[in-house]
Amino acid sequence: MEAFLKVEHLKKSFKHVEVLKDISFEVFKGEIMAILGPNGAGKSTTIRNIMGIMYPDEGSITFQGHQEIPRNMIGYLPEERGLYKNVKVMDILLYFAELKDYPLKKAKERALTYLKKFGLEGKENASVEELSKGMGQKVQFIASILHEPKFLILDEPFSGLDPVSQELFKEEIRSLAKNGTAILLSSHQMNLVEEMCDRLFLIHRGQKVIYGSMDNVKKEYANFKCTIRGKNQLDILQGLPEVQRVEQQDDTSVLYLTKDVQVASWLKHLPEEMEINELSIDRISLHEIFIDIATDKNMFREEATINA
């Protein structure tokens, strides 16, 4: 796969605080790459540096090998976004398309198609003020993809959307990637990221924490955990093989298993006297990894590093 965007050794400081410390990643054509991290981790700063809205102190950003930002090829949905009030939906869409040098006639056709797709048919002549927040968000999304960008940056595209609209956005983003668009997506909603993304970059305090394909990350970091409901003694549970750590709360115990555990054979080790009202085995979700990192527990990570 060909990389559209290459970020290398990016560094940026505000005052004397280093907010980006040696960030490097790539976004390939036709893939959805997620940039994740808690609030204030440096996601938006990274994106703004890519967009040339800020300039990095060190490091390089190249687009298909070129330093210059191919603005007309990029679609950008910033986190802080809005629309001019007092103007018609179609006018603002065409203005954004014009700024990208996209032919107006084609832009108009595409705008109408997309408005219809997002359930905003007939709203093209409505004033922006009349739109609900969700509708506004859809218009912003349309504005970012109207000019058929080769590279799309979506900063928190799902925030404030209802599940139906989320689904619509997801589908559209997927189909764009399928058609070869390189997509950089930042989000807090881990389940969505887990579902959609091909690769991810997890950033915390301006530093890389995890970078790799979703499957690898899961394999690498997401060990199995076994959740048991029922009254059981802690030392019995801790005495079981392949158990790294046990968390008990009320009648629920969570057993974190080692990376190489064979689930089927491990189950046989459960003693018969155990009280099991419910039992589930699943991998640690991206969500949990995220929270773990964001709250500085670093439990999975250390283990993962040890095991890696």
Added chain:
Amino acid sequence: MRNAMKVAKWEIKRNLKNKSFLIGLFLTPAIFLAFMFIGSFFGGSDGEEEISTRVLVRDELGVFEVIEETVAVHKLNWELEATESSKEEILDELKESENTAFILLEQESFENGVIPVQTSEEINPFFMNQVQVLEVPLKTLQMEKLGLTEEQLSAFSKQIIFEGTSIEEPATTVEEESDILGEDPLERVIPGAFAGIILLSIVFSGMYIFQSASQEKKDKVAEIVLSSLTPGELMQGKIIGYFILGMIQAVVFLGFGIPIALWKLDIPILDYLIGPEVLLFVLIAILGYLLFAALFVGVGATMADMSSAGNFQGMVMMLPFLPFVFIGPVIGDPGGLIAQIGTYIPFTAPGVLLLRLTFLEEWPWIEIIVSLVILGISIWLCMKLAGKIFKTGILMYGKNATPKEIWKWIRS
């Protein structure tokens, strides 16, 4: 530049489609003109109802015809009436009437040089001034009586004028100057007023820039727009767009103003407007606009909201009104020190320069050029600073920048 033009086009289109802008566009000149003409309506009606003064003359010298002529020449609102009645009768009559005066031209008083004038209790307050015009014909008569020749007469009646000549300046007689002023003060005043209207319109549209820049922040559109162009292009686009909007405002203003002025004032305004002065005046107005536009676009970008303007921002907003401080002194003495100081302060230069050039007969070219150079440099500087402030400020959402922060952006 192409991107800047797109922004400009958009700003124009957006505003022209905006109802509140359109209302403002037509309402501002309407209100302005209404206030201007309310005064003249009242003034006009006063003049029409002015009661003429009845002047009774008992002429023992045989100069009534000459007096009639003089009154006609000076267009005095007098009803002259020759009378033969006795002094006592007339004085009785005066007690009964209003706006009536009695001039007694007797041989004795004529020789003394003091001519008694009796007026009724109520009389035009300017009457005693008006009466003085009769001095000339009477004086002439007096001298004729003394048997002077025509030549002697004309030498006598000619006033003596002091001609002032300083060493550096070429000689200009007081007489000549007053001639020019008397001949055509409108030649300068009308282009001056024209440029004033343009300056005012574009300063107002400068205010719109200010609003537009802070609105951009409030609506959080800036970042989307900046993904397609540079902050510099966005800023230029706004300045150009609002300049054109200001010109539209000026055209609407003049579109209202010129026909009304033609109708009310009866002056061939258009003839005065077509002259080389207008070009310089318009240039000054445009430079003034660029200066304030740069200032406003920069400051607008530091504010989260129009309503949250801090002291610092408020002060900057007041700058275009600084020339008003100079209006009095400049009109009083267009060549004076205060006027010169005003010419050299960038923020007052456009306004003061326009005022001075309107009232000064001899244009001080060196001062004009120095002032234009100062303006040019200030514009360049302000644009540079505004660019820096705009770049950072426009993306700072939800809060106002402090002067300290702004200083930091400028230095970075």
